[in-house]
Amino acid sequence: MRAAESRNLEYAVKASFLYKFGDYVRWPLASFPSDTTPVVLCVVGDDPFGRTLDDATNGEHIGMHPITVRRSPAVVTESGCNILFTRGSAAQSVANVLKAVAGQPVLTITETIDEGPRGIINFAIRDNRVRFEIDEQTATTHQLEISSKLLSLAVAVRRDMP
DSSP states (O other), X not given: OOHHHHHHHHHHHHHHHHHHGGGGEEOOGGGOSSTTOOEEEEEEESOSOTHHHHHXXXXXXXXXXXEEEEEESOOOTTOOOSEEEEEEOSXXXXXXXXXXXXXXXXXXXXXXXXXXXXXXEEEEEETTEEEEEEEHHHHHHTTOEEOHHHHHHOSEEEOSOO
């Protein structure tokens, strides 16, 4: 498989994971004023998905909540995002995106491959497959509860206090 095809497949898999993670997360009740309030999935900074994410989420729901995709070069504390994917950009680094929503009920997702800052969920490529790590402690500080089913699928889970 050529590099471009491999990359497209990688981001198609990640796009599917992004919204499916939501089925395994419990947000505070105030996050969704009604049963049909949309889940807002934000891509902040560089967007590696393009139409792939829109196609993957089209007509999908998390529980009864329809999914709305939003893209933005940067984010602020009151972002309105429930799920936020970032790999940073010239406008805002990954660290600054994560800092902007720290403590908010936002499921942050990154794809850091080095020792840089990571979201609650961080994509990792292991044995040429898309895998993920979970920082359960940070999820708790974001007022989110991660299902034990999702935790069991992670290649690594951080549970201890820093």
